[in-house]
Amino acid sequence: MSKYNLDYLNELEAEAIYILREVAGQFEKPALLFSGGKDSITLVRLAEKAFRPGKFPFPLVHIDTGHNFPETIEYRDAMINRIGEKLIVGHVQDDIDAGNVIEQKGKNASRNALQTVTLLNTIAKHQFDACIGGARRDEEKARAKERIFSVRDEFGQWDPKRQRPELWSIFNGKIHKGENVRVFPISNWTELDVWNYIRRENIPLPSIYFAHQRDCITRNGQLMAATEFLNMDEEDVIERRNVRFRTVGDMTCTAAIESYATEIDDIINEISESKISERGARMDDKVSEAAMEDRKKGGYF
């Protein structure tokens, strides 16, 4: 892959910066949804390009399930420290404690679905009118249909049959009070584009993206990190494996892949040759053919 000349990265970068500045110009109270994953880390770099030497015209918002990889939280806090921007954390635990949501039970329990409630509550509490996210259209087929400026009603719902026309580079962010817009500046990037950009820009990443040794169990054919958050029983055999993570979500729903890729070049080679898609490692997408569409209709990221 390294033989390709990377001119297209400038094109993708310019488009993303343009979109971020449209958010700044069009909304009263925007926010950048930060998960600690590579896509939102890329968004932070793009925001630096869009607004430095000024401050970001929005805070970063992290919806913390409480089941994050500790490496992600460590990275997040160090990054906030470095860039000197405001961070708002919405805790899923708070919604569990308040009885707004009920923790799932059983072996495949995950807080993934509970996040939506905390996200919507955080949006309402701070009255955010736009939320910038790192979703990409190449990830999943419902996302492949979504506009760059995607309007949500006051219940946070996406209506895929009534999307606004979106022409040229003209983004209509006009909304009524209570509605909000989800904005996806890297819609047109592929997984490989993100990695090539991270390499070009020399952006540091959480260590879990790189190969390391970890205790894992195999569940539904996937390698999962053996953690206190995962409900395990005597059938689960813990093995020490050489793994890395291709996407970073909750520890309970993000599968690891066997890997020895310790450098970014190794990762880029690995992805170029991979025959499995990125979200193939996400248990949350495997529920049904329309799993993502249904979650988005309910207000998910």
Added chain:
Amino acid sequence: MEILKFITAGSVDDGKSTLIGRLLYDTESILADQLEALHRSNRKNDDGTIDLAILTDGLKAEREQGITIDVAYKYFQTDKRKFIIADAPGHIQYTRNMVTGASNSDLAIILIDARKGVVEQTVRHSFLVSLLEIPQVVVAINKMDMMDYSEDTFNSIVKDYEALAAKVTLKQVTYIPVSALKGDNIVYPSSNTPWYNGQSLLDHLETVQIVADNSSTHAYFPVQWVVRPQTDELHDYRGYAGRVLSGSLKVNDQVTVLPSGFTSTIEQIDLLEQQYDEIQAGRSATILLKDDIDISRGDILVSSAHHPQVSQLIEADLCWMDTKPLDTSLTYLIQHNSKVTRCKIQEVLYKVNINTLEKEYSEEFKLNDIGRIAVKTAEPLVFDFYQNNKATGGAIIIDSRTNVTVGALMLRANAE
């Protein structure tokens, strides 16, 4: 490496989704888990082979009805190029979604069913491609397998289409006989069409010249945001953040701020810690000027040598995209890049019957209607004609009651 963005247009059963599926499948762009889902699906072709069309229908309603409702974007790359496919609906009902996909495309693939030839939908799609000024067109004459790969059939459809292309003024048209179902001339040249000496579809897509939207050489930079750190060490820093939509800008260039008309000189071009001597069309940057003048979001910096149109009365082609018809008594919002102002559609000059291409005279402008109008704006717009510069010649109409985008405008003439 370059990115080619293309749209596919065809009517319901022309095999558009199958064509895209075939392109992805034969370039090995479908990953194992997606392929597995494909094999698992109950939807199969009549001969039991996998139905490649499922790859692009992303919504439940689309899978239920077997039609495309909204644009789906697909990404793949070969050794030569990166591709973004806008898989657009062909139904007249979803014309606005096709227009969304077409607005950013470098090339359009128009599918024709070899058994049916040029039909009403072909006329409509070709007209839209011409209206949106997509510079390159491929006519893929599909289902050649069902016509025994007949050269005569192909030639006769080419002849019909040439007449249509002349009528809607399409310049660059390439004709390829294909079978999306069987894979003929999609990625690999086919031995079933020995009489065809041209490229396969993929070969063509990999080598066709990409004509930039912003091929105009005039420098045009809309200001999106003013960067003012207001810190002790950067107390006087005022940077104008935006994207060069056409031409290029250099340090020491003289620029004019429109519509105010003030002039100044570029002092510095920034992007994060980097400084540039020059920025080209397409790039985003932050510009600092030598003089302290009043500039805010929506203003345009242009090279002082360039005089774009500055007008409050403009003739434009309008594509209406809302279920509520156009109301000429109503005040709408018009958005042109980062500029939003109020407007009225003052007059409907004519409508085009997009199936017959005849002009009609009627005040009524409904969903999916297209025609020429005159728009009056509260503040002047700074633009080039759409036919000269797509990046600066398009605008949208917003209904301020619903906030919905209800119209697309291709600015064609200054009526002041």
